[in-house]
Amino acid sequence: xxxxxxxxxxxxxxxxxxxxxxxxxxxxxxxxxxxxxxxxxxxxxxxxxxxxxxxxxxxxxxxxxxxxxxxxxxxxxxxxxxxxxxxxxxxxxxxxxxxxxxxxxxxxxxxxxxxxxxxxxxxxxxxxxxxxxxxxxxxxxxxxxxxxxxxxxxxxxxxxxxxxxxxxxxxxxxxxxxxxxxxxxxxxxxxxxxxxxxxxxxxxxxxxxxxxxxxxxxxxxxxxxxxxxxxxx
Amino acid sequence: xxxxxxxxxxxxxxxxxxxxxxxxxxxxxxxxxxxxxxxxxxxxxxxxxxxxxxxxxxxxxxxxxxxxxxxxxxxxxxxxxxxxxxxxxxxxxxxxxxxxxxxxxxxxxxxxxxxxxxxxxxxxxxxxxxxxxxxxxxxxxxxxxxxxxxxxxxxxxxxxxxxxxxxxxxxxxxxxxxxxxxxxxxxxxxxxxxxxxxxxxxxxxxxxx
Numbered sequence: 001x002x003x004x005x006x007x008x009x010x011x012x013x014x015x016x017x018x019x020x021x022x023x024x025x026x027x028x029x030x031x032x033x034x035x036x037x038x039x040x041x042x043x044x045x046x047x048x049x050x051x052x053x054x055x056x057x058x059x060x061x062x063x064x065x066x067x068x069x070x071x072x073x074x075x076x077x078x079x080x081x082x083x084x085x086x087x088x089x090x091x092x093x094x095x096x097x098x099x100x101x102x103x104x105x106x107x108x109x110x111x112x113x114x115x116x117x118x119x120x121x122x123x124x125x126x127x128x129x130x131x132x133x134x135x136x137x138x139x140x141x142x143x144x145x146x147x148x149x150x151x152x153x154x155x156x157x158x159x160x161x162x163x164x165x166x167x168x169x170x171x172x173x174x175x176x177x178x179x180x181x182x183x184x185x186x187x188x189x190x191x192x193x194x195x196x197x198x199x200x201x202x203x204x205x206x207x208x209x210x211x212x213x214x215x216x217x218x219x220x221x222x223x224x225x226x227x228x229x230x231x232x233x
Numbered sequence: 234x235x236x237x238x239x240x241x242x243x244x245x246x247x248x249x250x251x252x253x254x255x256x257x258x259x260x261x262x263x264x265x266x267x268x269x270x271x272x273x274x275x276x277x278x279x280x281x282x283x284x285x286x287x288x289x290x291x292x293x294x295x296x297x298x299x300x301x302x303x304x305x306x307x308x309x310x311x312x313x314x315x316x317x318x319x320x321x322x323x324x325x326x327x328x329x330x331x332x333x334x335x336x337x338x339x340x341x342x343x344x345x346x347x348x349x350x351x352x353x354x355x356x357x358x359x360x361x362x363x364x365x366x367x368x369x370x371x372x373x374x375x376x377x378x379x380x381x382x383x384x385x386x387x388x389x390x391x392x393x394x395x396x397x398x399x400x401x402x403x404x405x406x407x408x409x410x411x412x413x414x415x416x417x418x419x420x421x422x423x424x425x426x427x428x429x430x431x432x433x434x435x436x437x438x439x440x441x442x
Contacts (some may be wrong), residue, residue, distance in 0.1 A: 037246075037255055038253060039240070039241035039246065039253070039255060041248065041250075042371050042374070042375070042431045042432065043240070043367075043371060043432055043434070043435040044240040044241050044242055044248065044432045044435060044436075045238055045239075045240050045241075045435075046238075046241050046244065046246075061238070061368070061435070062367070062368050062371040062372075062431075062435070063368060063371070063372065064371070064375070097393065097397055099397050099398070101403070106397055106398075106399065108396040108397050113392045113395065113396035114392065115396075116392075116395050116396040116399070117392055117395060117396075117408065120395065120407060120408060122408055122413065124413060124416070125388065125392075125408065125412055125413060125416055128388070128416055128420070129388065129389065132385065133389075162252075162269065162270045162271060163271060165270075166251045166252070166270050166271065166272055169251060170251070173378070173382065173423065173427070174423075176382050176385050179382055179383055179385045179386055179389060180389045182336070182340075182383070182386050182389075183385075183386050183387075183389025183390045183392070183393060184389075186333055186336055186337065186386060186390045187389075187390050187393040187394055187397070189330060189332070189333050190325075190333060190390065190394070191394070191397065191398070193328070194398075194404070222252070222253070223253065226252040226253070226269060229269075229270075230269050
């Protein structure tokens with residue numbers, strides 16, 4: 001969290017002047033792995049990467065986050081991802097809510113909810129929930145572990161590491177565990193009027209999982225990772 | 234806008250969408266795949282405006298049945314009750330749990346409509362080449378990317394209710410037809426936000442200077 005305070009907007013000098021980019025610099029950017037230039041993904045403005053080890057680099061024109069650098073990025077994200085995987089297994093093995101009415105107790109896990117939707121002929125909806133709450137987060141965690149473990153032990157990048165990391169980035173908007181957590185809370189209050197609702201172990205592990213996943217992703221430095229996963233080397 | 238700053242495209246470079254490697258435009262034309270990560274290379278997202286318009290229109294069509302048809306059908310002791318999104322919000326307001334009413338209203342009604350309005354506004358602003366506050370429009374775009382996912386809350390609530398409340402004749406909740414349309418709205422608006430290219434906002438400014 002301390003890196004948040006190191007926030008420093010890139011100074012106007014780090015913007016690239018059309019006339020100031022020398023041909024060798026341009027060639028170096030496009031042909032070597034470690035680039036000195038970076039283009040903003042939201043407005044395409046070129047910036048020179050400063051020689052700073054930690055901090056937050058923002059686009060000087062539109063304010064987009066260009067790079068977030070933290071010390072020990074591989075180790076940190078590896079630790080958070082491992083923790084996330086354990087919590088994920090916990091969250092899917094135990095019921096998250098139990099409803100008591102009279103003598104009846106009805107428990108539900110994430111997967112039984114999805115199966116119930118499937119039984120009601122809502123196949124598309126069942127697949128959507130399965131994807132956004134189970135498969136996408138699981139794929140993200142396994143993909144990150146697959147890439148980070150060899151990097152941590154200073155081995156050569158594993159086969160298809162670049163392709164898998166690209167996939168992890170592309171599916172990111174579709175992992176919606178934190179929204180599901182909100183859904184659990186709403187359902188909890190909603191049913192509170194009708195019956196006694198007992199939150200299960202899963203609610204707590206799920207709650208923790210959201211923060212752990214967020215930490216895992218915010219400790220990643222894609223620019224550094226891409227430098228090390230370069231397909232051409 | 235100062236004229237001295239340059240964009241990647243002005244210098245003949247293409248920014249890889251996935252790994253942010255800068256590739257020469259010429260090389261990208263000959264071989265349209267990123268040499269570092271293998272992603273498809275494009276200077277701007279292909280057919281960004283047409284795709285986004287199409288998805289926005291699809292979402293506008295889906296949003297009508299999503300709000301008119303019932304989201305859940307509750308059976309209590311033989312009596313059936315169908316609830317739309319708005320009737321659910323009103324029920325919670327009247328029964329005193331205004332927090333839940335607010336959450337459902339914001340996530341299921343306000344966010345989808347606001348997102349569609351913002352996307353239409355951004356599309357028009359690029360199409361009619363407005364130069365108005367580009368930085369704020371880029372922030373608006375980032376906002377739509379960020380909040381769109383939260384509309385899924387209602388879908389998840391329905392999933393949980395359906396799984397939990399099945400006490401045979403006493404009480405049972407079934408998902409209504411609106412659930413499918415509502416999920417379609419969320420998915421199409423998410424794809425629409427993804428296919429819009431915020432760099433178009435800035436391209437207009439540079440071309441008009």
